[in-house]
Amino acid sequence: MSLLKVQNVSKSFGSLKVTNDLSFELKRGEAIGILGPNGAGKTTLFNLISGDITPDSGEILFNDKSILALSSSDRCVAGFGRTYQIPQPFEGMSVFENVLVGAVYGNNYSEKEAEELALYVLEQTGLIDKAEALAGTLSLLERKRLELAKALSTQPKVLLLDEIAGGLTEQEVFELIELIKDIRKAGVSIIWIEHIVHALLSVVDRLIAINFGELLIEGTPEDVMNSSEVKEVYMGIE
Template sequence: MLEIKNISKNFGGIKALNNVSLSIEKDEIVGLIGPNGSGKTTLFNIVSGLIKPDSGAVIFSGKRIEGLQPEVISLSGITRTFQEVRVIDSLNVLENTMIASLPHFKMNYHIASDAAIEALEIVGLKDRAQTPVSKLKDGEKRLLELARAIAANPKLVLLDEIMAGLMEKEQSRLANLINMLRNELEITVFWIEHVLRAMFRLVEVDRIVVLNWGNKIAEGAPDEILRNNEVIEAYLGKIRGLGGETIA
């Protein structure tokens, strides 16, 4: 479904990504991890069209998309969430969700509204549809972002640290939703996360790709990644687990 071929990106003298390649098959959940500054979000920004790579190709469903405008890429079937939640506080929950669904249903209000309500029901926010976003808790805003990604009828969703700042119970709820995306909604998932317990234990991840200083240093099943000495060294977590975080 998605092929990233030899992608490189520099910001001034800083090499954010260095000849990175990976592929994602339909109906996979693929994790992307690495220390801060390793290039993870830069890669997502390239795939979703927010920035252009200096070199390399991004191929989605057989077509090259690198350098296309974000709205074109979104309409092709790729949606995403962001590290810092991007919602419009002056609108209510349903209106925020319809902003995502309307373009994908040719601005048909009734169909887009139905899609938005269905997405809100999936994430558990249907009863808050008329609530102003300014009154939502942080965890609910994360769920709203996920609802918007679902309402846009994607084939592939990019999740960028969707569990950041959440309590353990909220993380478990989101983990169940990520599994549902693939298992019930047949949406392929590419997921950046620093909550390693969720990545390695709560979500049914097929493969994990590891970046460090812009380079891909490992790729494999979760158990393989846990045993990879280069990954362990990158996270400085030789005693308690990757990054010093307990993941059991």
């Protein structure tokens, strides 16, 4: 059964059409990867799903109900968590306080319940030893983990990952992959935008390639990566 449906969604900024009649579905427990060159409309797609921007046309359904009228904060409470390509911690707050914000505002929890959830998520993401450190002092990998922890603290049903592996070393990417696999095992459905293709291939069930805001091809990772469309548009191979 589909958890999320994006149906014929289009979005333009002035004369520039960044998403054009795009449709796909995300099943419960599934992880899908989004491929595409820079400027293909990948992050705009996430902005449309998370409610940061509104489509010009089309529909977005969550549990078969439209979410277009919901604000980004309401979508967070409904079950959407998101990371951003550039980590955006509250640098003057501790790591624990950063995660506590999500635990409080993403759930109808008491203070004690929110604190317990924040500690659990810090343990889950390998940041428990950094709980009292200021977020502004973290390394890049730690910032990426904190970005993920903030998203997980809202207890999402759908997790949107925007190039979370970018800028990391190979070892750090491997550590991140293992963490995301654990998140999948917990039942969270994932949509992952990533340029580090081997990371995607280690996690996702299905790949979707887009270009100029349009669906190029979707299918199994093997079929998509071997397709002439992806080789030509994404890899520059004719």
